[in-house]
Amino acid sequence: MQATSYTYDPDTRRGSVLLDDGTPVEFDAAAFDAGGLRLLRPGQRVRIETEGEGESLRITLVTLQTL
Numbered sequence: 001m002q003a004t005s006y007t008y009d010p011d012t013r014r015g016s017v018l019l020d021d022g023t024p025v026e027f028d029a030a031a032f033d034a035g036g037l038r039l040l041r042p043g044q045r046v047r048i049e050t051e052g053e054g055e056s057l058r059i060t061l062v063t064l065q066t067l
Contacts, residue, residue, distance in 0.1 A: 002065055003048050008040040017046060017062070025050075027059035035063035 006024060008015035013029035027048070032040070040046070040062070049061040 001048050001050060003046055005040050005042055005044040005046050007042065010039065015040060017048060017059070025057060025059055027062050031059045031062050034061045037063060 001019075003017035003019050003025070006016045006018045013032045014027065015032070016024050016026045018024055025048075031048075045065040047061075047063050047065045048059050050057055050059050052058050
């Protein structure tokens, strides 16, 4: 799934993305670390992997979207 980086805190490695429908979803340090990223800037397109649905939707991986 694709999303847009919305917030990111380099100290905690936590942040949030906006899904294409505008829904914000938070990610934790484990999801950020799983993607192998070193930094994330607001507005970057990212690829995410999730589990669960609705209120229990959880991001398990955040990485840069490449063409």
